[in-house]
Amino acid sequence: MSKIDQYIQAATRDNTRQSYQAAVRHFEFEWGGFLPATADNISNYLAAYAETLSINTLRQRLAALAQWHISQGFPDPTKSPVVRKVFRGIQALHPARKKQARPLQxxxxxxxxxxxxxxxxxxxxxxxxxxxxxxxxxxxxxxxxxxxxxxxxxxxxxxxxxxxxxxxxxxxxxxxxxxxxxxxxxxxxxxxxxxxxxxxxxxxxxxxxxxxxxxxxxxxxxxxxxxxxxxxxxxxxxxxxxxxxxxxxxxxxxxxxxxxxxxxxxxxxxxxxxxxxxxxxxxxxxxxxxxxxYIDSADPYSQRRIESGLKKGDK
The missing domain is CATH 1.10.443.10 (Intergrase catalytic core)
Known part of the structure; x- marks a missing residue:
C-alpha cells in the first residue's frame, strides 16, 4: 500500500469503511448489480429491499454506493431525482419506529x-x-x-x-x-x-x-x-x-x-x-x-405534572 493509499484509508473510520465495503458487496454479489450503476439500477435495488431492510440500512447502502462512485471518478447516481423519489416513497409506505437501547439505570x-x-x-x-x-x-x-x-x-x-x-x-x-x-x-x-x-x-x-x-x-x-x-x-x-x-x-x-x-x-x-x-x-x-x-423524561407520561395541576385546581 502506497503512502497516499494509507492516508486515504486513514481518512475514513474503520467501522465506516467496513460497513461501506459490505454494502457494495451486497449490491454487486447478492443482488447482482453492476458498477458503475445507473439511477435505474439504484432505484430497482432500493425497491427490491424496501420491505426487508430498514430505512437506516437503505440510507447507509446509498451512502456507500455514492462514496464508491465518487472515489472512482464516476457521476453519483444516488443523487438523481428518481432515486430520491423512490427513497421518499419507501419512507412513506414503510415507516419504521426508531428502536432505542434501554438505558442502564x-x-x-x-x-x-x-x-x-x-x-x-x-x-x-x-x-x-x-x-x-x-x-x-x-x-x-x-x-x-x-x-x-x-x-x-x-x-x-x-x-x-x-x-x-x-x-x-x-x-x-x-x-x-x-x-x-x-x-x-x-x-x-x-x-x-x-x-x-x-x-x-x-x-x-x-x-x-x-x-x-x-x-x-x-x-x-x-x-x-x-x-x-x-x-x-x-x-x-x-x-x-x-x-x-x-x-x-x-x-x-x-x-x-x-x-x-x-x-x-x-x-x-x-x-x-x-x-x-x-x-x-x-x-x-x-x-x-x-x-x-439520549434523554428519557423522568416522567414520560407527564403524570406528576398533570396531577400537580389537578390538585391546584381542586383548591
Missing amino acids: LDQLEQVVKWLNGSIDAACHSGDRQKELRYVRDKALLLVGFWRGFRGDELVRLRIEHIEVEHGKGMTCYLSQTKGDRHYKGTSFKTPALSRLCPVEAYLEWTKVSQLTSGPVFRAIDRWGHIDNRGLHQDSLVPIFRTILQNAGITDVERYSGHSLRRGFANWTNSNNWDIKTLMEYVGWKNIQSAIR
Whole structure:
C-alpha cells in the first residue's frame, strides 16, 4: 500500500469503511448489480429491499454506493431525482419506529458492580486467573463507559498511553478522533474519581491486575487467561455487556446494547438536574438534538405534572 493509499484509508473510520465495503458487496454479489450503476439500477435495488431492510440500512447502502462512485471518478447516481423519489416513497409506505437501547439505570449499575465484586473475590480465592481478569476488565469497562458516557467505538479505542491519572481527583482520556471531530483535532475527556462506583479506581485495578502498560485498554481474554495484544472489537461489546447483565440478574438483556451506558448516564444527569449545556460539554455532543435523543423524561407520561395541576385546581 502506497503512502497516499494509507492516508486515504486513514481518512475514513474503520467501522465506516467496513460497513461501506459490505454494502457494495451486497449490491454487486447478492443482488447482482453492476458498477458503475445507473439511477435505474439504484432505484430497482432500493425497491427490491424496501420491505426487508430498514430505512437506516437503505440510507447507509446509498451512502456507500455514492462514496464508491465518487472515489472512482464516476457521476453519483444516488443523487438523481428518481432515486430520491423512490427513497421518499419507501419512507412513506414503510415507516419504521426508531428502536432505542434501554438505558442502564444507576441502581442496576450498582447491582452489576456488586455482583462483579463478589465474583472477583471468589475468583481470587479459588486462584482462577482467567475469571479474575475477565471480571476486573468488565467492571472497568462498565464504570468508565457509564460515567464518561462513551460510545462503544470510543471505549474500544482507548489506549493506556493516552490516559493520565491524578490520584484522588480523576483521569483524562485522550481520543485522537471522535464521531463529531471531523477535523481530527483530538479530544480529551476528563472523568472524576468518585466515592463509590469509581471509574478511576476500576481502571487502575484493571491495569494493575492485567499488568498492561501500553496499547489498547480493553482486550479479549481467552480461556487460559491470556490477554490479546489487540483491543476488543466493537461488535464484541454487546455480547459481553449482555452476558454481564444476565449473570448479575438483570432481566430482558436483549433490550440493552453498548448505547445503554451512554443513555443511562444521560438519564442520570437529567434526573439530577444537569442543564443540557453542561451535559453536552461533558459528553461531547455538538448539537442539542444529539443530547435530547439520549434523554428519557423522568416522567414520560407527564403524570406528576398533570396531577400537580389537578390538585391546584381542586383548591
